[in-house]
Amino acid sequence: MTATLPMPTPPTDDRRWKAVEATMRRNGHSRNALIETLHTVQDGFGYLDDVSLKFVARALKLPLSSVYGVATFYHNFTLKPQGRHSCVVCTGTACYIHRARALLDHLREKHDLSDGQTDADGNITLLTARCLGTCSMAPAAVFDGQVVGDVDEQLIDERLETWADS
Amino acid sequence: MNPDILQRLAEKEHVTATATPVRINVCAAASCQSRGSDELAKNLQRQIKGAKQAKQCKVRYVGCMGLCSKGPLVEIDEPARPAIHEADRRLLQGATVDDAPELIDLALHGARPTPLELDTDMPFFTRQRRVVLENSGFIDPERIEDYVARGGYQGLVKALTEMSPSQVIDEVSRSGLRGRGGAGFPTGVKWATVAKSDGSPKYVVCNADEGDPGAFMDRAVLESDPHRVLEGIITAGYAVGASRAYIYVRSEYPLAILRLKRAINQAKRIDVLGTNLCDTPFAFDVELRLGAGAFVCGEETALIASIEGRRGTPRPRPPYPASYGLWGRPTLINNVETFANIPWIMREGGEALSAIGTAKSKGTKVFALAGTIINNGLIEVPMGITLRDIIDDIGGGVPDEKALKAVQTGGPSGGCIPAELLDMPVDYESLVKAGSIMGSGGMIVMDETSNMVDVARFFMEFCKDESCGKCVPCRVGTSVMLDLLEKLCQGTASRRDLDLLKELCEVVRCTSLCGLGQTAPNPVLSTLRYFEHEYTDTLQPADPHGYPLPMLQTS
Numbered sequence: 217m218t219a220t221l222p223m224p225t226p227p228t229d230d231r232r233w234k235a236v237e238a239t240m241r242r243n244g245h246s247r248n249a250l251i252e253t254l255h256t257v258q259d260g261f262g263y264l265d266d267v268s269l270k271f272v273a274r275a276l277k278l279p280l281s282s283v284y285g286v287a288t289f290y291h292n293f294t295l296k297p298q299g300r301h302s303c304v305v306c307t308g309t310a311c312y313i314h315r316a317r318a319l320l321d322h323l324r325e326k327h328d329l330s331d332g333q334t335d336a337d338g339n340i341t342l343l344t345a346r347c348l349g350t351c352s353m354a355p356a357a358v359f360d361g362q363v364v365g366d367v368d369e370q371l372i373d374e375r376l377e378t379w380a381d382s
Numbered sequence: 383m384n385p386d387i388l389q390r391l392a393e394k395e396h397v398t399a400t401a402t403p404v405r406i407n408v409c410a411a412a413s414c415q416s417r418g419s420d421e422l423a424k425n426l427q428r429q430i431k432g433a434k435q436a437k438q439c440k441v442r443y444v445g446c447m448g449l450c451s452k453g454p455l456v457e458i459d460e461p462a463r464p465a466i467h468e469a470d471r472r473l474l475q476g477a478t479v480d481d482a483p484e485l486i487d488l489a490l491h492g493a494r495p496t497p498l499e500l501d502t503d504m505p506f507f508t509r510q511r512r513v514v515l516e517n518s519g520f521i522d523p524e525r526i527e528d529y530v531a532r533g534g535y536q537g538l539v540k541a542l543t544e545m546s547p548s549q550v551i552d553e554v555s556r557s558g559l560r561g562r563g564g565a566g567f568p569t570g571v572k573w574a575t576v577a578k579s580d581g582s583p584k585y586v587v588c589n590a591d592e593g594d595p596g597a598f599m600d601r602a603v604l605e606s607d608p609h610r611v612l613e614g615i616i617t618a619g620y621a622v623g624a625s626r627a628y629i630y631v632r633s634e635y636p637l638a639i640l641r642l643k644r645a646i647n648q649a650k651r652i653d654v655l656g657t658n659l660c661d662t663p664f665a666f667d668v669e670l671r672l673g674a675g676a677f678v679c680g681e682e683t684a685l686i687a688s689i690e691g692r693r694g695t696p697r698p699r700p701p702y703p704a705s706y707g708l709w710g711r712p713t714l715i716n717n718v719e720t721f722a723n724i725p726w727i728m729r730e731g732g733e734a735l736s737a738i739g740t741a742k743s744k745g746t747k748v749f750a751l752a753g754t755i756i757n758n759g760l761i762e763v764p765m766g767i768t769l770r771d772i773i774d775d776i777g778g779g780v781p782d783e784k785a786l787k788a789v790q791t792g793g794p795s796g797g798c799i800p801a802e803l804l805d806m807p808v809d810y811e812s813l814v815k816a817g818s819i820m821g822s823g824g825m826i827v828m829d830e831t832s833n834m835v836d837v838a839r840f841f842m843e844f845c846k847d848e849s850c851g852k853c854v855p856c857r858v859g860t861s862v863m864l865d866l867l868e869k870l871c872q873g874t875a876s877r878r879d880l881d882l883l884k885e886l887c888e889v890v891r892c893t894s895l896c897g898l899g900q901t902a903p904n905p906v907l908s909t910l911r912y913f914e915h916e917y918t919d920t921l922q923p924a925d926p927h928g929y930p931l932p933m934l935q936t937s
Binding site: 246247248249250251252254255282285286289290291292293307308309310312313345346347348349350351352353354356362363364365 | 594597790828
């Protein structure tokens with residue numbers, strides 16, 4: 217016997233949940249839509265917290281463990297809130313040849329930031345990318361969505377300094 | 383749909399295009415965009431509008447022109463007199479936003495020497511052979527009219543109206559096309575297997591989860607000529623009897639996603655996608671699925687799991703996806719570049735493609751050329767060309783008068799080919815013989831300053847991070863191999879560590895569940911094969927206490 221559970225209501229009346237519900241509706245609340253749905257949640261809220269994982273699990277009638285499993289399996293999903301600014305250093309092969317590792321060492325030593333971490337005041341998050349596909353500009357990095365090529369330590373210092381003031 | 387619509391569209395487009403005497407084509411692919419091509423194009427448009435010259439000169443966005451390291455690239459062309467040879471094209475390099483007046487002047491007042499001039503008579507342009515990239519850099523990727531005007535969708539219409547599905551498969555088989563995702567399985571055989579499989583509905587999946595670091599061919603094709611991939615997918619759907627396709631594309635490629643979405647909508651509008659295509663009962667739909675960042679999803683069974691909304695873990699094969707794929711149905715999975723070959727094959731015939739290349743590797747291959755090389759960018763060359771031609775001629779050699787040390791192909795599943803083997807032909811078999819693989823097409827050049835043990839460590843770190851964790855040899859093996867490589871890099875390893883590393887290479891290669899683990903030792907094996915002294919040079923004398931091997935003792 218299967219009882220039909222009512223569709224859960226969103227955790228808050230935040231408008232961003234409307235987009236999440238729309239994604240699920242577009243896919244007929246099918247379990248296949250889990251990854252698409254998590255993308256929409258993260259696009260709206262910046263990260264996946266417990267509340268959103270539980271809501272998605274109930275709405276798609278999936279065990280919370282499956283939802284958590286998918287959310288932690290893929291690199292793009294993050295369970296931690298992100299900083300106001302983001303710096304993504306490319307660690308692809310061409311960037312590796314052009315010293316991307318030295319840039320990460322510099323960020324760790326001088327700015328106390330390591331991969332996946334956000335600084336203490338929640339201002340800057342450092343991430344790494346597998347490959348941005350802009351190998352001709354290696355080493356490349358993305359500062360707040362803007363791809364920058366031929367990055368060196370000085371350029372990183374300058375960018376991070378402007379963010380520190382804002 | 384009435385097949386004449388293509389003809390009418392193409393004619394109308396020709397009239398519209400030739401109404402403007404000269405065009406400034408600005409590269410709108412990702413690399414040039416990051417270098418500021420968007421601002422340049424906007425400034426050009428503003429200035430032309432301001433000077434009321436819109437009737438004489440038009441600004442257009444086009445796809446990748448190849449030489450990414452000299453970007454942003456701009457081409458000035460006259461629609462009424464298109465350049466026939468690469469060498470006749472007028473390309474300009476490194477054009478910044480402030481160069482707009484200069485570019486407009488060059489376009490309106492003819493050729494004159496300028497520092498922006500890019501020599502198109504150089505081997506980078508003249509030695510390429512364009513099949514997959516035939517439209518790349520020539521058409522506006524966001525306009526279906528541009529694609530149709532260059533012969534787009536003709537192949538599909540021909541397949542639907544004049545050929546049976548099995549004739550389409552025969553044509554693909556005749557071309558000798560092999561999978562461009564890396565392994566090189568004959569495409570015609572794969573299509574025939576799916577067509578013969580029982581079960582309905584059938585699915586087509588386009589693998590656009592380009593995960594190899596240093597590879598951006600699929601991205602460039604999707605960003606520069608999305609309709610070509612779509613046409614290939616629809617043709618495949620007709621041939622194997624599928625009714626729906628999924629394009630699994632990396633979420634890291636927002637521009638490619640945007641252009642694919644537009645392409646799908648445009649294709650529906652002119653009825654090359656939808657129901658009753660070309661007045662046949664054939665109906666087809668294409669849907670996009672976004673990846674979420676997992677290298678292992680390039681493996682076909684993991685990719686299927688991901689489309690189904692699950693963790694992207696592979697499963698043992700057989701059964702192969704051709705008989706048991708998406709939702710347990712027969713599924714055809716091909717890579718972006720494989721599909722992008724199809725429209726050309728349908729239009730020009732399979733024989734034409736098999737005339738290019740070597741006995742066993744037909745056609746062309748797109749490579750992303752990067753690393754320490756002068757001409758970074760995207761190239762398409764006939765199979766069988768030598769590595770030396772690619773590196774020295776097309777690539778322009780290694781900068782700063784350094785010597786070439788090795789060329790890495792195939793990403794984390796491939797290997798490093800040493801400089802002394804540069805005269806080998808680039809085809810599937812030769813690359814495997816040299817200890818590497820064709821892979822999807824990343825080609826990274828390394829100069830004499832590269833430490834090959836560190837290169838092996840770099841790729842092992844990648845494989846360790848990307849191992850899905852399902853099978854033990856890959857999950858634990860890559861981790862232990864990485865530890866050993868770290869020790870080797872730090873100079874604290876002993877002979878015993880090296881022996882253990884070699885043994886683990888064999889164990890992981892033979893016992894892993896999927897391609898990721900099976901090929902993870904390749905970068906180590908190939909660097910050991912050609913640069914073993916770099917491993918042995920740093921070895922410490924054997925441990926004086928002489929305790930036995932920590933993990934593996936043989937007899």
